[in-house]
Amino acid sequence: MTIYKMLRFSLLVFSSILLVNAQVQIEPKLVNKNVERTIDLTSHLVKLTATITLENTGSSPISNYLVVLEPETAGNLSFISVKDALKEELKIKAVVVAGHKDKVFYNVQLKQPLGASRTAVIFLESVLTGALVPYPSEIAQKDKQLVRYFGSHYFYTPYQTNKQTTAVTLSSRNIENHTKLKPVSQSDSTINYGPYTDIAPFSFDEMSIHYENNSPFLTVTRLYRLIEISHWGNIAVEENIDVVHSGAKLKGPFSRYDYQRDTSSNHHSIKSYKTILPAAAYNIYYRDSNGNISTSTVRPRKDYIELELRPRFPLFGGWKSSYTLGYNVPSYQYLYKKGGNEYVLSMRLLDHIYDDMHVEELQTDVVLPVGVQNVKLSTPYDVHRLEDGKTYKYLDNLGRVVIRLKKTNLVEQHIQDLEITYQWDTITLIHEPILLALALFALFIIVIIYVRLDFSIHKSEKKE
Structure with a gap:
């Protein structure tokens, strides 16, 4: 992690501490029943979207859902939002989770409490900046630009995930190499990972993709x-x-x-x-x-x-x-x-x-x-x-x-x-017109006085 990323990461953690006084607990009875994730790498920004189906396996209603950022990309976050099934914005704010002060969490407040044995669908969107690294870092005028992306094959979450798929969309079908956590397949400029099942909370498996990207950086x-x-x-x-x-x-x-x-x-x-x-x-x-x-x-x-x-x-x-x-x-x-x-x-x-x-x-x-x-x-x-x-x-x-x-x-x-x-x-409104009128009036007075003054040393007999 570079110094710039470390600084931004520390600022995110510090801001989250300022936003809340009480620590939030992870609800163990809430699970991700299904996660369909998309990673858009067609530009110089990394756009992540996820359709998450939540399930309450407990006996009491749950009103909040926690989103956690991947440790390596937390400092690259620029924008994050969550919507419900009706595409309405949900309230989201940075929080501190007990026992995980080194991670960046966001608390999402659901529109309606999720009852026991009920499911709900939410849509998570986030944008990362500076997450694509040019490799090689220097190229000639006629060379193609290659970049690398590092992420996780699994959806990084504090909850148990029953099923998950990931589709990575690239700007070109020219791929130098990419990690191959099975099952994995490639179709044109899209790499499909999964489905993966029974994923434990905070599971992380490094994803690496090295491909051609000539979009305007x-x-x-x-x-x-x-x-x-x-x-x-x-x-x-x-x-x-x-x-x-x-x-x-x-x-x-x-x-x-x-x-x-x-x-x-x-x-x-x-x-x-x-x-x-x-x-x-x-x-x-x-x-x-x-x-x-x-x-x-x-x-x-x-x-x-x-x-x-x-x-x-x-x-x-x-x-x-x-x-x-x-x-x-x-x-x-x-x-x-x-x-x-x-x-x-x-x-x-x-x-x-x-x-x-x-x-x-x-x-x-x-x-x-x-x-x-x-x-x-x-x-x-x-x-x-x-x-x-x-x-x-x-x-x-x-x-x-x-x-x-x-x-x-x-x-x-x-x-x-x-x-x-x-x-x-x-x-x-008449402030400036009055100032203009006063300025012109003062100018006219000065001119009138000036033309009536006689600055000559000798007065002619004719004028007298």
């Missing part, structure tokens, strides 16, 4: 998102994005000639990618430190705007790039009047950058209008709120409140709305 190392609210009918959004190709590093020199001759689409370099913007976005700009990038393409769709971003140069392993993307949207789609002088802003904390995105660090600043009071913040998940700031815009002598939020290790599932509620008087 694009990682956003830092995303600074600025949202400026105006009650004149406009919301300005600007994103400063730093990206890096996190796949196998390029070994040797880069040949533009060979790159132009290579017409195959199955290549590990990144030529372009698509960003989704709101359908009402306008005044879109895309630039870097050298200026505007004219190779982008805007395609309006029915419910969104598709923006194809093409960097100034293709990205190979280890190569970095940074750019600025901005646009405006009408405020009536995101800003609502709750009643009286109270307003609610409902807008995305994080928006789409590219498919299967991974953002290592996000900072979102929301600039509120002049004169807001009683600001309340509601976020869809835990974020770190930095100290509120203050900024000054044109003809602004009072300053505007800036809500500053920060979070690390985000994926596409984190694209959710935040809500900011505040009080604001409509009379504040």
Whole structure:
């Protein structure tokens, strides 16, 4: 386990200790009657889903279900959720389990207590980042990219599992090697493990898959998102994005000639990618430190705007790039009047950058209008709120409140709305026009006084 993974793992354990004071016990009468697991390795993210059939073999109802993370991948977890048979979200939070303080557990609260001898179905989804390791770590320009995945053949759980199957979906049928815990079979780019029966709690058997994966290993190392609210009918959004190709590093020199001759689409370099913007976005700009990038393409769709971003140069392993993307949207789609002088802003904390995105660090600043009071913040998940700031815009002598939020290790599932509620008087709209009128009035007075003053040393007889 690398230092980075160890740090993230320790943070997960520490956060779980803070979330609960009492330790949770493992219910021995609860068993996994059947587990159908899928591991999606088609991109640079690892997406795990499991359909779990629970059975209560005891005599008293059970209201909670525990999910435990595999020790080697606990530090890679970015997102986790559990739904019931009706696809409704279940409450989930990190907990500490007695006798297993070295493991990361999540407690799932069932909608209805599971009665004796009854069964229920839940759906577990989790996303891991940084779990695919390029091997070899350096490749030439024309080489294919190979990666390795390490996991477990068994569904890692604190409960007895009666039956379990696992399907691993790969991005290519070119597989160098993989572990073969029987029964196992391969069909095209899918490896099927199981069924396995009568699996003891906390059973772990290492799974290793070495295969070809040329999907874009694009990682956003830092995303600074600025949202400026105006009650004149406009919301300005600007994103400063730093990206890096996190796949196998390029070994040797880069040949533009060979790159132009290579017409195959199955290549590990990144030529372009698509960003989704709101359908009402306008005044879109895309630039870097050298200026505007004219190779982008805007395609309006029915419910969104598709923006194809093409960097100034293709990205190979280890190569970095940074750019600025901005646009405006009408405020009536995101800003609502709750009643009286109270307003609610409902807008995305994080928006789409590219498919299967991974953002290592996000900072979102929301600039509120002049004169807001009683600001309340509601976020869809835990974020770190930095100290509120203050900024000054044109003809602004009072300053505007800036809500500053920060979070690390985000994926596409984190694209959710935040809500900011505040009080604001409509009379504040005339604040800037009054300042502009006063400035013009002062300028006219100065001009009037100036043209009437005589700064000459000698006065002519004609003027006298």
